[in-house]
Amino acid sequence: MSASNPTLITFVIYIAAMVLIGFMAYRSTNNLSDYILGGRSLGSVVTALSAGASDMSGWLLMGLPGAIYMSGLSESWIAIGLIVGAYLNWLFVAGRLRVQTEHNGDALTLPDYFASRFEDKSGLLRIISAVVILVFFTIYCASGIVAGARLFESTFGMSYETALWAGAAATIAYTFVGGFLAVSWTDTVQATLMIFALLLTPIIVLLATGGVDTTFLAIEAQDPSNFDMLKNTTFIGIISLMGWGLGYFGQPHILARFMAADSVKSIANARRISMTWMILCLGGTVAVGFFGIAYFSAHPEVAGPVTENHERVFIELAKLLFNPWIAGVLLSAILAAVMSTLSCQLLVCSSALTEDFYKTFLRKSASQVELVWVGRAMVLLVALIAIAMAANPDNRVLGLVSYAWAGFGAAFGPVVLISVIWKKMTRDGALAGILVGAITVIVWKHFELLGLYEIIPGFIFASLAIYFVSLMGQPSAGMVQRFEAAEKDFHLNK
Template identity: 90%
Template sequence: MSVSNPTLITFVIYIAAMVLIGFMAYRSTNNLSDYILGGRSLGSVVTALSAGASDMSGWLLMGLPGAIYMSGLSESWIAIGLIVGAYLNWLFVAGRLRVQTEHNGDALTLPDYFSSRFEDNSGLLRIISAVVILVFFTIYCASGIVAGARLFESTFGMSYETALWAGAAATIAYTFVGGFLAVSWTDTVQATLMIFALILTPVIVLIATGGLDTTFAAIELQDAGNFDMLKGTTFIGIISLMGWGLGYFGQPHILARFMAADSVKSIANARRISMTWMILCLVGTCAVGFFGIAYFSAHPDVAGPVAENHERVFIELAKILFNPWIAGVLLSAILAAVMSTLSCQLLVCSSALTEDFYKTFLRKGASQLELVWVGRAMVLLVAVVAILIASNPENRVLGLVSYAWAGFGAAFGPVVLISVLWKGMTRDGALAGILVGAITVVVWKHFSIWGLYEIIPGFILGALAIYFVSKAGSPSKGMVSRFEAADEAFKAGH
């Protein structure tokens, strides 16, 4: 496909704006806390939208509409599971984690929080959790780079190798320069762009297919089963899709947003904004795939690219139905979804390497300026490794997203959730929870037992391990008093 100028110009303007935001954030980055958590200064709107954008990667505009286009509404169970999981995460974890991290050594990262919360002087808890973050997130980053490369490849006819670097370069640039503030501010812009695309596109598709009645009739004519939420599903299949919601409790890039909120008072408002944004985006993305069935059955002459790869349904509808300038903005929304998630993941990996290895084990007395620059160097290091993993065009890295999501959800989810709700949890309980959760995911995935998504047994067994191992010991008085002080602060500010 030849380079269409309006689309190319829109992309260039969009990327330049993101890098400019990075340089603006650079001026507000004076120490490691600023670089990793933005100095805990995010208001409710930025907290809400950056949490949403960092969560919703390229699958929101490519994978999910494609699945609905192929199979109908039976694929929407995953959206329901995600909405329930995200809401419970905001309700039970967000505010409590914000105050617990502050009361436990003003922790900047999850390993830092675990180490302080459970008085782990051995460093074992910090090392194991930092290693889990680095392994799963480097794979996760690679999948984001692949998604970005596919977008550039299909939109501008680039070779895969060129597209790989073009897609990753801008994200690396603003994350490198501006750190957490750049990532959060750009996420807010990207979340706005994503919701604009996902509200506008289904409305225009609906108009193009002749309104709601005509569209539904065309979808029914294609296959009446498209309306059946239970078509081709099994009980285990539905539970597995809904199980994605469990992952939220353990995703470091989402939990970092809670830790960075300016106060616990901002959380309730942020929850309302974030959930409204998320529900509108997920309804919009399902509508794009669903209404696309009617559009392409009525216009088989332009259905070729979608028949070849159903994940292109949003891209093709944007290119066919909109003026090239508007199409450029809509396609930038896919880039926004990819960049917003990738930037958060790069930053979490960088903070794990800087705060949890370099500062803790190599240079305890390092200056703040030195730590910020080490953090920047680590962003480049992780990005290069992720690009190398993604560089094989045959690599099925995108399939590993569900694996990484399950890994974090099962290894960290029960530990985070129980640590903010139960004062009786111990260090050994936390260690057992992380190890049992992570090992269960790996073993379950390898043997594909019952076809059940590995996050569900991983989460359940991890939670049981925490409970029984913690019951076998007891927390120190210091751990209990810090927990109670944080809990009081949460209730006072809630």
């Protein structure tokens, strides 16, 4: 690989900029709250773009365009489900969770919030939810490291082992040094890069294929059913794809952005920015895959890599249609998508280990400086475990990622949603919700019942468990009082 390669130079500049942001954030990190929640200081723009970038991994620029390229618009149901789910999460959870976490012991993590909200003196809620986070997110981190390694491997011709460390090193560096602020600031840059790539690329592909009419005629000539939203779908199939949206209510790395907003007043503006970003990005993603059908049917001589692996459609279009320097910037957007999600996942795991295990059970009197350094050590520990899991990219454990989203969505989603809108929810209801949601997902996935995506029954059964178990008990006067004070605060300031 030549040192004068424009793509390599662009990647190096981009990675150096992310690490520099990490060192800038280091100067603003004085205590554990700063390290794992940015001192609750994020404005609406950073909250919005950070939530979006942490959500959308390499799937946005590789997986979804590839699926659209292969099957046409029928694969876009998942994008519709995600947009609806993200909007409802911003509408019902974001502002309320920001206020509830502050009123409930100024909670810094999701397990911390559950323990304070439901006055769980036993520590059971905290331990179970922290374990769920650690198990699923360590697997998630491994998948992110594999995606980064695959990108470096295919772009620079590196061996997989070298690419593994090259892809992971930069993300680990800025997360380790700068914590939540570094992750949020870099997410904002990465979200900007991703939307630039996803708006520019389909426009250039459209121009290269002769405009809208010619492109649509070429897609239709290749296969008229590419335009059919119901092609090869069933009612259960569509519901399953739309069901992905339910996952948003329970994703710790997205919920952390809501908790870190500087005030409830920022949430409404952040929602508008984030949803605009998300709709444009998903629209651009679908367009890249869809217009790619026309481009490669007109240029079969360059279609080899995409025929071999349809997830390379964005990569190949960027290489073929753009100046190498611009292509380097566009390909950096894939790295941005991978890094933004991986960094958030590393930090959430570090937060669970530091706040919910180390500080709570081992060193209650630990100083803030000690806790920040323990947090940094936990980032390294989780990263090394994830790299070890990713060392064999065909390891079966990475297949678990396909239902990790469902696991979080069903185990935490109903608990978070109901806890911020219903004052009569109890600790036993929360425990029942987490356990029923997680167990339903695992059992449903194992038996592949009805062909229905496991998050849907998991979410429904967990919600019913929360409701009926909560009715069997009674929340304490303190729980109701804090809930009502937070709800009043939310309505006064939203």
